Amino acid sequence: MGRLFGTDGVRGVANADLTAELALGLSVAAAHVLGEAGSFEGHRPVAVVGRDPRASGEFLEAAVVAGLASAGVDVLKVGVLPTPAVAYLTGALGADLGVMLSASHNAMPDNGVKFFARGGHKLADELEDRIESVYEEHRTGAPWQRPTGSGVGRVRSYDEGFDQYVAHLIGVLPNRLDGLKIVLDEAHGAAARVSPEAFARAGAEVITIGAEPDGLNINDGCGSTYLGLLKEAVVQHGAHLGIAHDGDADRCLAVDHTGAEIDGDQILAVLALALREQGGLRSDTVVATVMSNLGFKLAMEREGLAIIQTAVGDRYVLEEMKRHGYALGGEQSGHVIILDHATTGDGTLTGLMLAARVASSGRTLADLASVMERLPQVLINVPDVDKSRVGTSAELASAVAEAERELGSTGRVLLRPSGTEPLVRVMVEAADIDQARAVAGRLADAVKSSLG
Structure with missing residues (x-):
């Protein structure tokens, strides 16, 4: 077995x-x-x-x-x-x-x-x-x-668990959200009641989409894996920002007032600077994974913050945080752990903290997120392959080495088997998006031919 x-x-x-x-x-x-x-x-x-x-x-x-x-x-x-x-x-x-x-x-x-x-x-x-x-x-x-x-x-x-959890979320916010109009995409998932209630109690004007779960529509064209509806809704309603959760609301992605996506790296960057300002970023260190965009690492170093990178998976981020007592960590996918207030990634808490930073700073989310510039990054999921052989295939290792030689010091390659789905993820970063796409496409083909 x-x-x-x-x-x-x-x-x-x-x-x-x-x-x-x-x-x-x-x-x-x-x-x-x-x-x-x-x-x-x-x-x-x-x-x-x-x-x-x-x-x-x-x-x-x-x-x-x-x-x-x-x-x-x-x-x-x-x-x-x-x-x-x-x-x-x-x-x-x-x-x-x-x-x-x-x-x-x-x-x-x-x-x-x-x-x-x-x-x-x-x-x-x-x-x-x-x-x-x-x-x-x-x-x-x-x-x-x-x-x-x-x-x-x-x-x-x-x-009683519903009210107990919402009260916890409100109780840890550094400031209220009065004056903010926020669109929430609940992915027809587990936070369909909790998240709107928490944001409303915190003072925000709340507009919800994807908040009518029927048991069959969870993550169906909505939520953090499908941001199109949220982008449209934020612009249509003239909202200050939008927040998207996944089915169990342990992750959070965002959209600024222009409809532009704010990913987990950018959210981490914004929250890291906010926590440092509040004296809560212990050791001036953020824990991230090897999937984090190179632009995130460069931005944090420019701000004088240290980055520790772990294997992909919020559990590994959490283990590193607990081992050394760090306060903030997360993944590009939107799993953000604020260890003083949660034991795992919490999408509702993350969204509330992000909105609180917008409210307290008087700046737009777009302006806050501009602290980092995302370098072009291409991610291709390759299904129906033997993901257990990613680290042992000589043919695949040769293809990766060739890609790394082509990219040189201006980019990087990462191949990893998904921990939750039967597929292999191919990630390529490069200074130029066309080069990143071309290299990622060739590597995806190599994965299919050598592991298929």
Whole structure:
């Protein structure tokens, strides 16, 4: 069996790759493993369980809840809430673990299971590996230790989680958003209620799109992976800015008043300078990934800030932040972690902080984001290839070496297998967009021919 856990939980086509049986078994295994790790500390364990609006989340939630309760875990069901809300509530309520059912930005047929440890933190690789091992042991015949009678877990809804999370978001804002008109694209996802409520309570005039989830339309032509509707809406309504989330609202991208996209690198740059001004950017350091645009690195160095780069994945950014106590980190894709106020990427919090900077500075988002100039960067996703051989194919290594020789010191190449989807990502940066496109196209062809 290949590793079930990717860079962001266990994910796949719901009811095909990710079945009710798998969700139940993983939940029981997680209860046993986290118990052995000492998280339960001798008391009756409690889990927070939430989901995004996908139709498949309904039966998968039932399976997860059944698995946890059958293992003696009391369950608080918080319903449809963003991933960072489940992480926050896991910590705020003193729960022993949290479970989120979501496939984030993936299309509706997919779903996923993400686990959080005590405090609302993502699991380390070794704990994920242990959960997989225990799950596989019992799947192949070893019986579970099952409580009976009063030992089984109890299940109840925790509707207070919505207001508790919104109050947290408002409570950490440095200033209000009065006078700002903001368009929010909720991707018909988990933040469809939370995000408009938070921005409105903070004082903004809010216009929403993509805020009518029906279980089938999540991420469908809207949200952070499809910014066209948001760009049009911002210009049409004369808004100061627009904010776009993905299906589980752990990421945030933005649009300025002209309709121009503001990506995760630019958001990080704006927030880094704001935090430094407020005395909250510890060690004058920002954590980013190897996918960050070279323009971001140059801008931060020009401003006297240090950059630390990690592997792609917000979990690796978070690990580096926690290891050294850094306050801010994130990805170009819009996963931004503000560690003083969140244990994971939080798209609603990020959007609020970005808007707060616009409000307090009196400057447009376009002006604030101009601190960095994005160098031309081309990203091509190559599907239906054996992504496990990216690092071992001699033919592909030769193609990469040739591309690097052509680009020289004015650009760079990055190939990596997706941690959540069956594809390989080809990224090329160059001083000239035409050169970047040409090199990326040749590398994409090389990936297909050598890994197809």
